[in-house]
Amino acid sequence: MNDTAGHLEPFGVDIDLLTGAMKDPDSYKCTVASTMIPYYADTEAIKRLVETQDDPVHYEVFEKDVPEAEGHIRICISKLLPGKVGEEFFMTKGHYHTVLETAETYLCIAGEGFLLMKTTDGRCLWEPFRPGRLVYCPSSWAHRSINTGPAPLVSLCHYPANAGHNYGDIVKEGFPKRCFDRSGTPVFQ
């Protein structure tokens, strides 16, 4: 960002198309396992993970700063580590946008998994992630990444900069489906 009036100069940012690493991000957000305790089915398993692994990183977000105003586009790299809590695959908290009428795209650069999506009236769908797969999450759908592979799941996200994030509903409601490893196969149930 170039000034306080919300004006923005053209800029470029390098993203490694094999690993998804962003060079020189403006901001970095780290979510550790202890903040994920309310989200998994097996509360004891996530608590054990926090204790035995010294509250490890669960996922990271690398961003370029643009004004949070209409017409601008926010871009970030989301990196979700691999692993399981019991048999449930690692996932992000998930969120609605505060401005419901805003979409988001996820371009998977590395790893594999799913984008799990739900509406407030109970619909629930998921789209697979694999390198090169762009998933379009339309307006009004909450969304959560799930990593079903052995390596980090890394996606480049684009969304309207005025979208905002609403995490609160997800803690209360959860998603209608969870993704478990059943004998080596990801199963939603």
Next chain:
Amino acid sequence: MNDTAGHLEPFGVDIDLLTGAMKDPDSYKCTVASTMIPYYADTEAIKRLVETQDDPVHYEVFEKDVPEAEGHIRICISKLLPGKVGEEFFMTKGHYHTVLETAETYLCIAGEGFLLMKTTDGRCLWEPFRPGRLVYCPSSWAHRSINTGPAPLVSLCHYPANAGHNYGDIVKEGFPKRCFDRSGTPVFQ
């Protein structure tokens, strides 16, 4: 797009992260050399190219259909062929957005070149394209791709779906700078 009311279901689309090819685009736009005659400095050279090469493809756009309304995001692949008109590198027509307060991002997947940008008050800047380089074109900046390499320049573009395209001004005004091959080096002048 899933219905006429502008509602959209989640979807995915595969993009080859080496070549930039989009699988199963919903629409395809092709710009041929004859429509580029007003844009190049050397009018005779572009006319010769049209005649001797049977009006070849100059650039192509592959798109997924989403409603052209606020909150949605349009995604497309832009593929600009390599070549020169005299010493001037192949380029796209360039455009402003009809809704000026809308940004656009270009993620270069293959090839090399520049995104040339200008404002209505005469400012002009350019950002390099190389694989993995994401260029952010802010609100109000007209933009044009230029291919300075030996292979197609392929970019994945994201922009607010209500942006619209305004090509008319560019035909009249042009850009303050052009990009020429001067003894093997791209030079803006």
